[in-house]
Amino acid sequence: MTAATVTSQEKSFLSRITDRWIVKLSILIIVIIWIVPTLGVLVSSFRPAAQVNTNGWWTVFTNLGANEWTLDNYSNVLTSEGFGNAFLNSLAVTIPATVIPITIAAFAAYAFAWMDFPGRQWIFITVVALLVIPLQMALIPLLQLYTTFGLNGTFPAIWLAHTGFGLPLAIYLLRNYIGSLPSSLMESAEIDGATHFEIFTKLVVPLSVPVLASFAIFQFLWVWNDLLVALVFLGGEPDVRVVTLALRDLNGSRGSQWHLLTAGAFVTMALPLAVFLTLQRYFVRGLTAGSVKG
Amino acid sequence: MSATGTELSEQPTPQGSPPERERSGFTTNLLRVGVSLVVPVLAALGLYWSGIVLLNEDSNRAVVVLAALVVGVLGVFGLYYGMDWLVNKLPDHVRDKVRPFAFVGPAVVVLGVFLLYPTINTFFLSFRDSDGEGFVGLDNFVNLFTEGDALLALRNSFLWVLVVPLLSVVIGLGFAVLADRLGRKGEAFSKTFIFMPMAISFVGASIVWRFIYNFRPEGFGEQIGLLNGILQAVGTEPVAWLLLEPWNNFFLMIILVWLQTGFAMVILSAAIKSVPEDIIEAARIDGASEFQVFLKVVIPSISSSIVVVATTVIITVWKVFDIVFVMTGGLFDTTVVAEKMVTEFFTFRNSGNGAALAVVLLVAIIPLMIANVRRFREQEATR
Numbered sequence: 001m002t003a004a005t006v007t008s009q010e011k012s013f014l015s016r017i018t019d020r021w022i023v024k025l026s027i028l029i030i031v032i033i034w035i036v037p038t039l040g041v042l043v044s045s046f047r048p049a050a051q052v053n054t055n056g057w058w059t060v061f062t063n064l065g066a067n068e069w070t071l072d073n074y075s076n077v078l079t080s081e082g083f084g085n086a087f088l089n090s091l092a093v094t095i096p097a098t099v100i101p102i103t104i105a106a107f108a109a110y111a112f113a114w115m116d117f118p119g120r121q122w123i124f125i126t127v128v129a130l131l132v133i134p135l136q137m138a139l140i141p142l143l144q145l146y147t148t149f150g151l152n153g154t155f156p157a158i159w160l161a162h163t164g165f166g167l168p169l170a171i172y173l174l175r176n177y178i179g180s181l182p183s184s185l186m187e188s189a190e191i192d193g194a195t196h197f198e199i200f201t202k203l204v205v206p207l208s209v210p211v212l213a214s215f216a217i218f219q220f221l222w223v224w225n226d227l228l229v230a231l232v233f234l235g236g237e238p239d240v241r242v243v244t245l246a247l248r249d250l251n252g253s254r255g256s257q258w259h260l261l262t263a264g265a266f267v268t269m270a271l272p273l274a275v276f277l278t279l280q281r282y283f284v285r286g287l288t289a290g291s292v293k294g
Numbered sequence: 295m296s297a298t299g300t301e302l303s304e305q306p307t308p309q310g311s312p313p314e315r316e317r318s319g320f321t322t323n324l325l326r327v328g329v330s331l332v333v334p335v336l337a338a339l340g341l342y343w344s345g346i347v348l349l350n351e352d353s354n355r356a357v358v359v360l361a362a363l364v365v366g367v368l369g370v371f372g373l374y375y376g377m378d379w380l381v382n383k384l385p386d387h388v389r390d391k392v393r394p395f396a397f398v399g400p401a402v403v404v405l406g407v408f409l410l411y412p413t414i415n416t417f418f419l420s421f422r423d424s425d426g427e428g429f430v431g432l433d434n435f436v437n438l439f440t441e442g443d444a445l446l447a448l449r450n451s452f453l454w455v456l457v458v459p460l461l462s463v464v465i466g467l468g469f470a471v472l473a474d475r476l477g478r479k480g481e482a483f484s485k486t487f488i489f490m491p492m493a494i495s496f497v498g499a500s501i502v503w504r505f506i507y508n509f510r511p512e513g514f515g516e517q518i519g520l521l522n523g524i525l526q527a528v529g530t531e532p533v534a535w536l537l538l539e540p541w542n543n544f545f546l547m548i549i550l551v552w553l554q555t556g557f558a559m560v561i562l563s564a565a566i567k568s569v570p571e572d573i574i575e576a577a578r579i580d581g582a583s584e585f586q587v588f589l590k591v592v593i594p595s596i597s598s599s600i601v602v603v604a605t606t607v608i609i610t611v612w613k614v615f616d617i618v619f620v621m622t623g624g625l626f627d628t629t630v631v632a633e634k635m636v637t638e639f640f641t642f643r644n645s646g647n648g649a650a651l652a653v654v655l656l657v658a659i660i661p662l663m664i665a666n667v668r669r670f671r672e673q674e675a676t677r
Contacts (some may be wrong), residue, residue, distance in 0.1 A: 023455040023475045030469055031487045037502045037552065038490070040520060044505070055516045088356065096365060103370045108401035118395035123402060130409050132663035134613055136635055136652045140645050141415035142408065144426075164408025167401060196393060197378040225495030227616045228636070244497045248620055251501060258505060258518065265501040269494050278491035280486070 045073055047261040051132035052259040064091055072262035077250075081260060082238055083267045086246035090224060090271075092155060093234070097223045098216055104176075105170030106212070110200050112171070113179035114186055126173065130168040138164070139232055146233060153240060158233045165229070166219050177211040178204055202271065213282050221272050243268040325384070325392045329377060330399020336373055339448035374400075419649035426645045444651070446627060447634040450543055451612065451658075454630060457544065459607040461551045463600060466558025470566055471588065473559075485563070489556035496553070496616035503549045504621060507535040539627045546628060549617050554610065558603045565599035566592060602669060605662045612658050631655055 044057045046069045060067050078084040111117070112124050117218070142161060143152065151157040181204065189199045223229075227244040234240050236249055250264045377396045381389060423430050438444045469488055473481045491499065508519025509532055517523045522532040536542050569592055577587045593600075615632040622628045624637055631651055639648030 013551075020475070023472050027469070027472050027476065027484050030465070030472075031484055034491070034552070034555075035487050036520070037506055038494075040505055041502050053518065056518050056520070057521065058520070092361075100370050103374070104401050104404060107374055107397045111394045111397035115394040115397060117391075117398070120394075125411075126402075127405065128667065130405060131667055132660050133409060133413050134652075134655050134659050136407055136613065136632060136655050137416045139636075140411035140419060140639055140648055140652070141412035145407075145412070160404070160408060164404055167405055168409070171401060195378075195382075196397070197375075200397075214534050217641065221493065225498075227495070227497050227619070232636075232640070244616075247497050247501060251504070251620055261501055265498050267312065269498045270492040272495070273490070276490065280489075 035208075041262045041265055044258055045266050046070060047073075047259065049073065049257070049259040052262070053257070068277045073259045074267070077260055077263040077267060081246070081250055081254075081264065082241070083243065083246050083264055084244045085238065086241050087267060089240055090242040093158055093162075093230070094220055096155075096159045096224045097166075098219045100159055101163040101166040101170050101219060102212060102216060105167055105174050105215075106205065106208070107200070108171050109174035109178050110196075110204055113181075114199075114204075115196060127168055131172060134169075135229070139228075143232055151207045152233065153235045153237060155234075155240065158229060161229055161233050162219075162223050162226075166222070170215055170219070173211060173215055174208065177208055181207055183287050210282075213279075217275060217279055217282050221275065224272055313329045322388050322391050325388060326395040326399070329381065329392055329396045330403055332380075371405060410542065416649045416652050419645050420653045422649075423643075424644040424645050424646050430646065434646045435653075438650055438654065442633060443629065447629045447631050447651075448654075450627075450629060451631040452548055453543055453664075454550070454611045454614065455608050457547050458550045458554065459604045461547075462554040462558045462607050463562070463603055465551070466555045466603070467562045467600070469555070470559045470563035471592075474566055475565065485556075485559065488559050491553045492511075492556045494553065496549075496614070497620055499549050499553055500617050500620035503545075503552070507545060509534040509536075536622055537626055541608050541621065542626055543628055546617055546621055548620075550611065550614060556609050558607065561599055561603050562596060565596040569595045598669070602666065605666055609659055609666070612655055632657075 041056050043060055044052050047057065047060070048068050048070050049072070051068065068207075078087075108127075112120060138161075146152040146157050185203065186199060189203055192204070225244065225249060230242045230245055231248075234242065234245070236245050241249070247261075247264050248269050250261060254260050374396070378393075381393050381396050382596060384392060419426050420434055421429060421431060423433075436543070438448070438551050466488075469485075473484050476484065494502070505518075508517070508522045509522055510517055510519075511534075512532060517526045517532055521535065525532055538545075573595070574587055574591055577591045582590065613632050614630060615636060616631050618624055618628055618633040623632050624630075629637075631654060635648050635651035635655065638644050
């Protein structure tokens with residue numbers, strides 16, 4: 001009896017060790033497969049042009065001593081290929097396209113949650129219904145509208161488009177969160193003579209920071225990484241072109257110059273990756289909520 | 295008589311004078327509409343003006359970014375502040391009736407102009423010809439389901455919808471289960487690498503993978519793409535991956551799998567951790583092997599999370615445009631619905647076909663979105 005238990009324990013101990021090694025090995029293999037594509041681009045972006053285009057990037061690991069490294073690709077891409085400007089344009093597009101929808105949505109969410117007005121229910125239901133609409137449905141008429149008003153190819157055009165596409169999700173998320181704040185808080189503030197505007201700015205906004213941050217990160221990454229909306233409403237003129245479009249153009253014009261393409265790709269990816277690595281927790285929450293973005 | 299009438303109407307209780315009440319109701323409504331419109335209109339004018347200023351500012355891009363920041367952050371908030379100040383100037387009895395509309399009005403106007411109006415318009419355009427002029431009935435849709443290129447886009451989109459969610463869920467789930475057996479630090483560390491591609495744009499990812507698939511015909515130098523590099527090392531002839539029909543579709547799908555697996559893994563990993571330990575223990579005591587536990591206990595308990603992940607990935611797949619656009623431009627039989635929609639409208643200037651494809655996209659996505667929104671609401675309700 002006891003001997004049998006001991007052997008079965010020994011067996012499970014042994015198999016547990018091999019199990020653990022199999023687990024570790026499989027994880028290692030998957031992780032390697034997942035990072036090798038990015039690693040190849042990162043390594044190549046620091047290699048001299050002549051080498052990038054004549055032998056594989058993996059050869060740097062076989063002749064470790066003889067490698068040359070350079071920042072020329074980055075300086076080329078940032079200046080003569082226009083990625084420096086594009087980076088700033090991306091900021092000029094992304095920051096307002098994040099802040100404007102959040103502001104508009106927060107005010108509306110507060111009204112839906114804590115103010116009484118005719119049509120409150122059905123207006124909110126309409127907003128939720130708009131969640132299901134893919135933005136492709138809005139592209140053609142909106143472009144025609146912009147062309148009529150001469151807004152096409154300007155920053156405000158893309159700010160407003162992103163605002164419209166992001167609002168349903170923003171209102172919906174914020175309404176859920178702001179509505180769940182304790183009503184005793186609002187009542188006591190009202191008794192103290194605070195107006196709705198004061199309650200909103202001094203009480204509700206500070207309390208809603210977590211949900212505001214989640215949505216802000218989601219929207220920021222969404223706008224920064226977007227190609228379609230920028231392509232349609234902003235276009236490829238060098239003075240307004242964003243990084244995703246710059247990368248697309250570089251791919252079209254210098255599709256075989258991998259020293260430039262890899263550096264350009266990294267310039268495009270740098271900020272979202274930094275946001276991801278520093279704010280991973282909010283990032284995950286935002287992405288989960290983003291499952292209902294149209 | 296008329297003197298008493300006016301006297302009555304000036305009394306605080308308004309029951310006696312329905313016409314007077316209607317009039318004040320009308321002005322209240324007018325004010326409500328006005329307040330709703332003022333912020334967006336002022337904002338539009340402000341943005342328009344600042345946009346022109348920003349465009350003229352060629353010299354210093356940093357100034358442009360700063361100006362955009364000021365307009366975005368302070369401008370919009372300032373407008374709400376000004377609106378509230380105006381509402382406070384109103385007489386007592388209308389003030390509280392108008393105020394909610396200063397809060398909710400701008401959102402309603404923006405949604406109306408930038409989402410509701412275009413959506414309805416797209417429906418109408420889908421029944422019109424290429425210029426959006428003449429009514430053509432269902433012709434655009436008939437073309438879609440009979441013409442070779444559009445049919446190809448539909449076929450490819452269906453393939454994407456089958457393959458990408460399946461692979462993302464299977465790999466994501468597998469990795470979540472494996473990582474669950476590591477220590478806490480090792481788990482978090484290894485998961486970061488799988489999740490990281492989520493931060494990368496579709497365009498960026500396309501460049502990353504074009505490098506992997508890079509092809510040089512034999513005799514044109516060493517292979518610099520990883521896959522052909524491996525083939526070269528093995529001594530096989532290089533393959534032009536992106537021209538290899540119909541497999542090139544699959545090679546494009548891999549890119550999206552690479553991007554989406556992290557999402558699947560994070561959601562499913564959280565679900566696995568919430569499966570009660572005692573159910574799993576009970577199954578083990580009953581003599582179930584680890585694999586049986588996973589198949590018969592864990593999978594059924596997380597099935598709702600699997601559905602959430604799958605529907606979310608399917609929605610993303612239907613809308614995928616960038617990957618095909620950058621990798622092949624829809625050539626070599628790789629076109630998909632969302633990419634075809636953009637080419638129809640912007641390259642061929644055919645708004646009828648473009649709109650019809652957008653409607654197809656909407657019809658494909660709506661049931662999934664409704665399911666997602668519903669589940670999201672249930673989840674929020676139980677939180």
